[in-house]
Amino acid sequence: MATAKKKKRSPKKTYRFQLSLPGIAGIAIVCFCLFLWMFLLGIWAGQTFLLPSARPDVKSASGTLGNQDRQVETLVSQAKKKPAANGQK
Secondary structure, X not given: OXXXXXXXXXXXXXXXXXXXXXXXXXXXXXXXXXXXXXXXXXXXXHHHHHOOOOOOOOOOOOOOOOOOOOOOXXXXXXXXXXXXXXXXX
């Protein structure tokens, strides 16, 4: 029987990161702050882009908002003389 030759494998480089407990806690706090910031930014963006802008309601002379009570007022100019300069009469 022939003996099988084993191929030599090149040694792989391995990397190892070691953190102490305060280091892990610091990374956790930073990640929590980043996620909180992104959450709040997402809430703000959603409120801004999805909801229509607030428009003040127009009230009629009687103070109600119903369409039936709404009246159109027309202004008729009856002044025949020009107003004086600088608001003087």
